[in-house]
Amino acid sequence: MRRDAFRILQGTETAIYLFAGFLIAAGAAVLLLSTLMEGVQHLLKGDYGEVVLGLLDRVLLALMLAEILYTLLRFAREGTLEATPFLIIGIIAAVRRVLVLTAEAVEKFDLADPAFMAVLAELGLLSLMVVAFALAIRLVRPAGGQ
Template sequence: MAEPLTETASERGVRKAVSTGFSAVQDFVYVALGVLLSVAAGLLLVQAAVAILAAAQARDVRAVVNVLDRVLLALMIAELLYTVQVSFREHALMPQPFLLVALIAAVRRILVVTAEFSAQTRLQDEAFRQVMWELMLLTALIVVLVGALVILQRSAPERAARSHHG
């Protein structure tokens, strides 16, 4: 029978130093991601502000959809930034922000598809079927994502409240 391995104080020290080093690298990556996401969100909001002025002058539905697209993309980036913040603070990944990003992305895609669809003067039958299938699949995806969020919220209410409000 083999003897149980015992760790020496020196091995524990090396293990702790390596773990501390990895945590420092992880923190650096989270801070860098946070900065990059913040800059990207800021630039998108500036673009959205410029686009909303252009949309008001053009009175074009596609211009308004373009503004909504930019705003929703900025919202996705803000949710990713929140994920980075929670990951930095707790050194854990929470599933809710990823589900919210997917939900926003699906809504964003529905807006784009319907805007493109409404801009067509004459749509072929096959193209129409493809658009309808895509919209049905996106709708099903949204229902599944909302269901997943509800299940997560009910399964751990104290953890979800702590992670999304603090």
């Protein structure tokens, strides 16, 4: 009886992770489709900067969702959770923010604007986060691993 209860709970846990995976996959598909439609609209209007910024932002978000989906599927298959995929998601998120922030800052800020210092501080912190995540990946992976 104990084994049956354990199997039921394990099956339930796997089902929850797989359902969450389907929702994430559907969300990523909708995100990419809406990005494509909005990109075409901005392209027809001649807003090329908006096209690039939207593509950059949303494609990197889709990559984050794909990495989360990979982690969920791997957990459902193997039953173990690893830190590396989450660290990779953190790197993608930080790089995404850096790219979007710099793309937006080029249009809005000049050196005389006080908000420029806030942008520089955020870029500095994001850069430190990327380095910290990379070091954490290096520490988490086995010595002979890839």
